[in-house]
Amino acid sequence: MNELLNVRNLKVIFPTERGIVRAVEGVDLHVKPGECIAIVGESGCGKSVTSLAMMKLLSSPPALMQADEMTFDGKNLLQLSEKQMLDIRGKDMSMIFQDALTALNPVMTIGRQLDEMFMRHTNMTRKEAMSASINALHLVGVPGPERRYFDYPHQLSGGMRQRVLIAMAFAIKPKLIIADEPTTALDVTIQAQVLDVLRKLQKENGTALILITHDLSVVAHMADRVYVMYCGKIVEHAPLRDLFTHPKHPYTQGLLSSVPHLSDESNRFVQIPDNVPSPLKKPSGCYFHTRCAYCTQECKERMPRLTDIGGDRMLRCHHPLGGE
Amino acid sequence: MGKGYVFKRILYTLFIFFIVITLNFFIPRIGVEDPAERYYPAQGNMTDVEYEIIKQLTREQYGFDVSTFQQYLRYLKQLLHGDLGTSMQAGSPKVIDLIAERVPWTLVLSVSTMLIGVVFGILIGAYAAWKRGGWLDNAVLSASTITTALPGFFLALLFSLYMGFEWEWFPAYTDPNLVSSFDWSLDAILNVMQNAALPIIATAIGSIVGYAQNTRNSVISVSDEDFIITARAKGLSNETVLYKHVLRNAMLPIVTSLGMSVSGLIGGSVVIEQIFNWNGMGTLFLNANNTNDYPLMMGIMIFLSGFALLANLVTDLCYSLLDPRVKLGGARR
Numbered sequence: 233m234n235e236l237l238n239v240r241n242l243k244v245i246f247p248t249e250r251g252i253v254r255a256v257e258g259v260d261l262h263v264k265p266g267e268c269i270a271i272v273g274e275s276g277c278g279k280s281v282t283s284l285a286m287m288k289l290l291s292s293p294p295a296l297m298q299a300d301e302m303t304f305d306g307k308n309l310l311q312l313s314e315k316q317m318l319d320i321r322g323k324d325m326s327m328i329f330q331d332a333l334t335a336l337n338p339v340m341t342i343g344r345q346l347d348e349m350f351m352r353h354t355n356m357t358r359k360e361a362m363s364a365s366i367n368a369l370h371l372v373g374v375p376g377p378e379r380r381y382f383d384y385p386h387q388l389s390g391g392m393r394q395r396v397l398i399a400m401a402f403a404i405k406p407k408l409i410i411a412d413e414p415t416t417a418l419d420v421t422i423q424a425q426v427l428d429v430l431r432k433l434q435k436e437n438g439t440a441l442i443l444i445t446h447d448l449s450v451v452a453h454m455a456d457r458v459y460v461m462y463c464g465k466i467v468e469h470a471p472l473r474d475l476f477t478h479p480k481h482p483y484t485q486g487l488l489s490s491v492p493h494l495s496d497e498s499n500r501f502v503q504i505p506d507n508v509p510s511p512l513k514k515p516s517g518c519y520f521h522t523r524c525a526y527c528t529q530e531c532k533e534r535m536p537r538l539t540d541i542g543g544d545r546m547l548r549c550h551h552p553l554g555g556e
Numbered sequence: 557m558g559k560g561y562v563f564k565r566i567l568y569t570l571f572i573f574f575i576v577i578t579l580n581f582f583i584p585r586i587g588v589e590d591p592a593e594r595y596y597p598a599q600g601n602m603t604d605v606e607y608e609i610i611k612q613l614t615r616e617q618y619g620f621d622v623s624t625f626q627q628y629l630r631y632l633k634q635l636l637h638g639d640l641g642t643s644m645q646a647g648s649p650k651v652i653d654l655i656a657e658r659v660p661w662t663l664v665l666s667v668s669t670m671l672i673g674v675v676f677g678i679l680i681g682a683y684a685a686w687k688r689g690g691w692l693d694n695a696v697l698s699a700s701t702i703t704t705a706l707p708g709f710f711l712a713l714l715f716s717l718y719m720g721f722e723w724e725w726f727p728a729y730t731d732p733n734l735v736s737s738f739d740w741s742l743d744a745i746l747n748v749m750q751n752a753a754l755p756i757i758a759t760a761i762g763s764i765v766g767y768a769q770n771t772r773n774s775v776i777s778v779s780d781e782d783f784i785i786t787a788r789a790k791g792l793s794n795e796t797v798l799y800k801h802v803l804r805n806a807m808l809p810i811v812t813s814l815g816m817s818v819s820g821l822i823g824g825s826v827v828i829e830q831i832f833n834w835n836g837m838g839t840l841f842l843n844a845n846n847t848n849d850y851p852l853m854m855g856i857m858i859f860l861s862g863f864a865l866l867a868n869l870v871t872d873l874c875y876s877l878l879d880p881r882v883k884l885g886g887a888r889r
Contacts, residue, residue, distance in 0.1 A: 289788055322791035334782040337801050339808075339879055348800075349790055384880040400790070 236407055236440050237263040237286070240301035244278070244285050246294050251513045255281040255295075257464040260538070263408065268434060268470075270455035270482040272448065272487065274508050278464040279444045283410045286442075287315050287325060305407055317426045323353040326401040328430075330413035332393030336385035341383035342369075349403040367398040372429050391422035395429060409434070410442045416452060427453055448491055452476065457544070460484050463509060463519040466538060469546040478551040480541065482524045518550065526551050537539050563875060569869045576861045581631055584850055591620050595644065608654045618851075627827065640855035644847070651855030654840060659822055661735060662836035664748065665755050665829075666821040672760040674814065677767020682803070685775035694773065700769045709827045712758035717829055720752060726753040730833045755832045758765065759825070763817075772811055773807040779806070808879055815871025819864035 244256040256278040263269055264332045271279050284290045285297050288309060297463035305324055312320070327542060329335035337345055346365035351357045354365060362381070372395040385393055390514065399448040401409050415423040431454060434441050443454055451458055451472070458475045458485065461467040468481040479485040485503035509515055515522050521531040531548050538548040557750040588594060595618065602610070615621045633642065640651040684693040703711075720728020730751045738744050744811060778784065781803055787801045788794075826838035837856065844852035875883045 274714065284785075287789060289785060318791045318793055320791070321789055327786075327789040329782060329786060331782060335786045337783045337787065337805070338881060339804055340801075348787075352791055386881050397786075400786075 235262045236265045238303045242299040244281050244295055244297045255464055259466055261459055263440045265440055266438040267456045268454050270443045270451040270458045271461055273461035276508055277461045277463055280412050282410050283444050299537045323404045324406050325408045326406045328397050328401045328411040328414045331417045332397050338385055341382050341384055346400055349400055353404045366401050372399040390418055394426050398430055405437050408440045412444045463514055467548045471544055480547045481549050482526055483520050565872055569865050573865050580854055580857050581628055604676055629811055641851035643852040644849045651852050655859055658837050658840045662822055664752055667755050669759045669763055673763025673767050677764045678771045681768035681771025682775055684772045696768045696772055699765045700837050703765045708762055712828055712831045715754055717759045735835050755828050774809050778802050778805045819867035822863055823860050
């Protein structure tokens with residue numbers, strides 16, 4: 233099947249005074265039209281940088297980006313000029329950010345901010361843009377969109393603001409939306425509502441979605457396939473069900489078992505020992521070996537390759553769980 | 557903008573002004589037993605009886621013949637009629653007339669300085685932030701170190717010494733007949749411009765650097781905000797993002813500092829005016845102080861603080877037009 237987005241060997245580094253931060257180290261990923269993939273990992277594993285890199289939104293300097301391939305919708309993003317990228321951003325590929333309060337301009341009404349999307353990418357007049365914006369607000373379930381159009385971001389609740397961002401991202405019906413922690417800043421109940429809106433719009437419009445999150449319940453709710461990222465590298469890739477039922481990488485297993493279950497009577501949180509290594513001082517060999525229960529001498533010395541293990545799964549581990 | 561908010565701000569300003577007037581009335585009276593004695597010190601060739609008569613006349617003339625509280629009420633009434641009092645200078649000129657005579661000359665300096673500072677400062681600052689780490693950015697940073705470390709009068713003295721006395725580019729010392737001979741003719745205006753050049757240059761440099769640095773910092777901090785990435789992710793060009801999203805937000809702190817400097821516009825600068833012999837408000841105040849001209853000093857104080865309060869009020873109201881979040885009187889939801 234034709235891929236909508238294909239990224240091979242994406243690398244992003246940030247040269248700093250204390251050394252080079254390798255935020256993303258050779259990420260491969262692909263997205264088919266209309267599917268939802270999730271990129272999962274702890275804070276600082278390079279998820280957000282990856283998403284910004286795919287829209288070529290990393291400001292350089294300081295960031296330096298490199299990739300063997302980055303094609304989107306038949307276009308080679310690596311060769312497009314900034315001017316050509318401007319026509320893709322927002323129109324074919326758009327983004328939903330984590331904290332809707334800071335992601336919206338505080339001194340501009342949400343209506344105006346939505347209008348910008350239509351005015352930039354269609355030939356609508358101001359009036360047409362306004363009714364399109366009100367309609368977009370209506371679609372994401374903002375009550376009284378005609379009045380809300382004139383509200384400033386601080387006058388809306390967190391859930392409403394997030395809906396506005398979703399409306400903005402879907403405004404031009406893009407082929408791909410990258411949602412960076414879209415519900416992290418919200419209450420659990422609001423989270424579910426917002427995810428439902430996101431899912432509904434995604435299915436209706438046949439939009440492909442890259443969901444970036446650390447929240448596995450969100451992943452289970454939304455994604456078709458999952459990439460697990462650790463320290464700037466993909467460590468495991470699998471279809472949703474396989475990943476949740478048979479995780480092969482010890483890190484994935486750790487992430488899954490750190491979600492508390494009601495049936496658990498031990499009253500203790502299972503956690504992955506130790507912290508994420510500093511991006512300035514990554515361990516030798518497999519980056520996860522310092523925190524891995526199955527670590528051997530080989531893991532300390534050699535970084536495992538990301539290998540295809542069949543069943544649309546990829547794994548980067550010397551000692552996969554549950555046998556080879 | 558909520559009408560209630562505006563009304564509250566105006567009431568608040570009036571209240572503060574009332575406190576200023578009250579303090580301004582009572583502070584000069586602290587520790588003064590008989591003001592008449594201060595105004596009219598005893599001369600050697602007077603008898604005690606004569607001196608008593610003179611003091612009594614002085615008290616009556618300046619209204620010290622009633623209790624302090626009655627004086628206060630009278631003072632308030634007088635202010636309500638827009639009368640700032642009578643100076644003790646020869647000829648008993650009205651304080652308001654003396655101020656009105658000096659204000660335009662002070663404004664010539666301060667307004668030109670501020671305009672130069674704001675226009676060049678904001679342009680330079682925005683450009684420095686745009687090319688962060690470029691030569692202009694570094695120049696602004698070093699310049700601000702210099703202008704904060706060196707007192708303004710020192711720069712002024714340097715300019716006076718070199719551009720005025722050594723190289724004779726501009727008059728180092730203002731023409732003493734500048735004010736009296738001014739008649740709105742082209743020659744007179746050119747003469748004013750030439751005489752004002754040095755004091756303006758001397759003060760404008762600090763002003764430009766100040767605004768440039770404020771603008772630079774503000775633009776940079778706004779550029780790092782999340783909503784700027786949102787705007788760029790919409791496919792807006794860098795210029796659109798700069799004009800529509802960055803500058804509008806970056807202007808908020810600039811408006812505050814602009815408002816603060818507007819309130820200083822008519823105060824003039826005692827030091828700069830002395831260095832260049834400029835006949836503005838600063839000199840008027842200094843002379844009032846040196847000659848113990850209390851009514852004049854008090855009148856100037858009231859006038860300046862009233863203007864400052866008004867400027868603050870206008871700034872506050874403008875701010876709430878620019879930033880919708882302060883509409884509710886500072887409370888954010």
